[in-house]
Amino acid sequence: MAPASPKHALYTENVAGRPLLPRYAGRVVQSDALLAPEGMPTLRAMLAGYEKPRITIIGGASSALSSANVILRDMGERIAPGHLTLLHQSRLKLFYRTAEEAKADGYADFTDSDICPVSQFVHRFGGLRYDSRNLAMRLLGIAGAPSEPRLHALQMTPDNTAQIQHILDHSDAIIACLGYSPRRVRVRDARGQPIALAADQPHGALTGPNCGILDQAGHEIAGLFGIGLASGFRPSGAMGGEASFRGQVNSLWLWQNAIGERILTHILPLSARAPSSPVPARPFDLARGHVHL
Template sequence: MASSVQRFELVIIGGGPGGVATLLAAHKADQLDNLLSMGIAIVESAASLGKGEIGNYAINSDSGGGTFVDCLDSAHPTELTRLQSHELTRNLAAAGHGPVPLREAGRFLGLVGAAIERMAEAYPASAVLTRHKAQSARRCDDGWMVEISDLEAGTTRKIFARQLIVASGAHQPLPRMAREQFDGKSLVERCGARLMQSGEVLTPEGLQRIGDILSKKANPRLAIIGGSTSAAAVAHALLHRLPNVAFGEAGITLLHRRPLRIYYPDREQALAEGYTEWTEDDVCQISGRVFRFAGFRLDSRELVMQARGIGGRPVEARLRLQQIGADERHAAQIMDDADIVIAAMGYRPRGLPFFDEVGVPITLHSQLGPQHPMVDSACRVMDSEGQAIPNVFGIGLAAGFVPRGSLGGEASFRGQANGLWLWQHDVGTLIVNAVLKASRTETDKIEIGLPAVAAAASKREIFHSTPALYG
């Protein structure tokens, strides 16, 4: 039996925090109804939307609890605004600028995802495809043919997307550990079974494993490689969530290549605590914040400041901060002496295999190396030449987006900006505006080139899903 292909204006690959963030940005701008009426599909491998993996980590957030809940705001009552009275929402809001457990943030995002699913159900043109996984996307005349698999039925089919958002999350690829060299040896060769990655450590199971190993040591030694928020979060978790491990002085060493930056709300507060390791290039010219994107926040910030004794804080002697210089022998010796070595060297986007019209693979910019972003300054996914792939956007952890211009940020910032608030506001709004603009442009083309009746029929074909028959 021949099968019809469901057609959507927009398909979002991934319904976790990144994919849902775009819809929350539309909701806040009172544009979510417009998106859903045009026809969107959300493809998510889990059984529900919103949560992703965020609730699996046994640490606190690096965003204040209050920043989670303002995504519910909208000019009109919706399924999302009704969550404002939920007990969990009130608890997060009560935390204000302080951190909250990520497991609670995950629960909240699960509520958000369920509300979005209920909203989507009211629009025949849209669909929520949980327990489905996108396998590939192939370019066609007027958009993309996306192959998806039904994880429960074990079947595959194709859906059409005129526009795509890739929000498929990130991972820590093991081969990178084999390529990372210190004093002539790779991390894998140097550390062997003693090597772990930060994503594993930050789970309850990972912390339990470390606790079981180090609790038997009289003078446990642990090395963390990396200068990111994840690296500092690992150090904080090890010092505060392993009561049976007795770290002594310099029991944990954080090895980092770049200077560790501290976030401050403004110049005056930084100077008041004697923190002068910044210039005007490190200040966001819109908000006035020092190291707005590059600086550590909340628990990680406090720990790094304690390790350095900044602002008169009692020194955390159990943590040693060691910058890696041109001579890597000292850093290598620290790794060799450690009972466990933890690599916190960032994440890479999972992405999606892309093909052109004749089936030739399209190499993504992010596939060229660990320092290559997936997206450009407009959140468009780039090919290997750094050119934007038509009508394909990316968002989420490791997408590599760097805010500039009206989005603010410090001129010196060279990393990638991640965070739910940024995704749900500035970044999500950027993508929503681009999607709506492209949709209006296509509509205008149809109406200019076709008689009124044919134009209306054509728009229904593009913007509304049709009943699918499989066999």
């Protein structure tokens, strides 16, 4: 199942008490569109009449920080200080390999529930990584990272709803990073009748604990499996992960190893399994046909 950001979320999910559409029609760009090859040319054309445009990004995960990085890189000369705003619901979280490394950088915004008991990583699943992490470090002033005056971050709370609405009302463009939903296919039973899925309901998960597709009642459909960013799968046990994690699993390593193995145990006959086989050092991505280094 491939991830997607369906437009209906813009009509149903509230931001500061109201949905983005239809109120801000003509000004909203979804993150998947922005990060596509034609995303930035489209945004530039959309803002062609504004000398110093005001752009607001909604979200606090990787897509939101990636959007900010792309805008700063490709439109940096047009962004005045404070004219690029990041509105995030939960606090910005940084990934660290150990708690000691985090504390050495002056990052202390975590508790024991944010540490993976298997790997000892801080914010293993929920933490920002790579360029998104670097930008968040600049916003938070971690490890002496230089500030980024063009970008202003603000956490949304019930107490600043009016301020958030004012920012949105005066934005020339709004980048919506509201998360992913599964891109599903039609599922029919042996009689050809459509099967309603749990994913059809608001906030419904696509898969259960064994990666089976869930029907409307929440039962896994025998022999039908799903995997991917928007599946709603929650890791447990030997897979690890921080107890505080409530987001969407985006770990390629898990998909190619522990989650993939869980699906294989349900597909392959017991006699065909090789439980003693080592995990390959360079796993093959069945979805894309690439070897990951």
